[in-house]
Amino acid sequence: MSERAGRNGGGAVLELHDLSVRIPVSGGRWVEAVGGVTLTVGSAEIVGLVGESGCGKSTLGGAIMGLLPGGSRVAGEVLLRGQDLRGLAEEDYRRIRGDDIALVSQDPSASLDPTFPVGAQVAEAIRNHRDVSRRAARERAVELLRVVGIPDPGARYADPPHRFSGGMKQRVVIAAALANDPAVLIADEPTTALDVTIQAQILHLLRDLTVRSGTGVLLITHDLGVVAQVCDRVAVMYAGQVVEQGTVREVFAHPSHPYTRALLESQPAAHHRSGDLPVIPGRVPDLSEPPAGCRFAARCPRAHDRCAAPPPEIRTAGGGRVSCWLHHDTAREAR
Incomplete structure (x- = not known):
């Protein structure tokens, strides 16, 4: 695990508050690609954003950069050093993009x-x-x-x-x-097309430059190994929502959400060399008609009747956050 894991960055340079993105598709339908995401990135901090393909990670990055398909609707706040970027004129956004x-x-x-x-x-x-x-x-x-x-x-x-x-x-x-010494760097799968050796060099470069410049980095990836190497904190995204977030050390050692646990168990390093790797059954739901309750419930081995309602966000013992009814029950019993 990264030596930087668990180290806090400076004050927040990027703050997302209840950020949602709806994208128009054919037939007059809308896809809720991002739903109610709240997340921060600190100065000199690398935050990993992980999840399966189709979970909304790149759309979230596009919303931050102001680079979404025409007609997209964005709600919530995108604060860069306290300034809300949502609603900026394109000319103003262009001045910020590539600079701050x-x-x-x-x-x-x-x-x-x-x-x-x-x-x-x-x-x-x-x-x-x-x-x-x-x-x-x-x-x-x-x-x-x-x-x-x-x-x-x-x-x-x-x-x-x-x-x-x-x-x-x-x-x-x-x-x-x-x-131009940006306050925030969005790195969207920056090492996917590279071999393992070059990938390690690029990740090492990103880590060193972040420490040197104080830039906050949102690292979008599907690779949990990459997160373990360089990130301070991690946010796990599923079907457009962040279901768990916390320090890399906490989340990897004590995953709280069933989806996070399933992702970690499906990694080759987490399983025996012999036999098939476990897979998560089913697929990400259609976000043009997202489930009313927990979006992972149809694939979750621990789902129960209460999962038909949206799960509450609960603070974990390690200081992170998880959205899951299982932990709501545990937190209530602890009070």
Whole structure:
């Protein structure tokens, strides 16, 4: 487990309060892709957001960045250093995006223009938000390329993206994202397309840069091993809702929600080498018609009649939070 697990960051730089996202689909229907998420990210803190595909993780990131499909409806609050971003005009959001808040996506090739030198793309990210000369932007870009581990950055500045490996491209994308010292970095599956060795290097880089710059990171991933390596806290998302959150140490050692427990048990490292890995039966519910009660109830081995109603959020013994009727009963008995 990460040495940083359980270490608190500074004051909250990103706060989500009861954030919901509805996206229009065909037939006049709406999908409630995110439903009532409350979450914070502190300065110099890495928070992992985990869950199966289709649980709303990337949509949550898109809502924070102001990058959602046209016609989407967002409710709740997205506070960046106390400023509510929801409802900002696109021009105002564009000034914040890439400056106070930045994105690293899982496909670096899609993030880089194949026709321009990589260094020029990093410098452009600087000049889009800072009134500096071309020379100053170039010097800053070269320094950033050096910081993220690009060998001989002065010489590689003028190279196009196709002359870089996948891992080196991702380092360039991270350099561009960090160009203006953002308060928050949204890293959406930043290591999925990389081999294990390069993945470890990128995660180590993210951790070191976060400590150095004080940037808060929301790391979106399906890989619990990645969370264990670099994250301080973790939020477990299921069917558009955060069902459990707490320190990595607490959640991994003492998972409170049946879904969290099932995710951990399905990891290869958590099971014997022989035999089949356990799987979670069923699938994520259709969010155009989400269940009225606990959204995991149909797949949960411990579901009971009360799960037909929305579960309350309960504080766990370790200081985290879980939304589950099982813990409501336990908390009531403890009073």
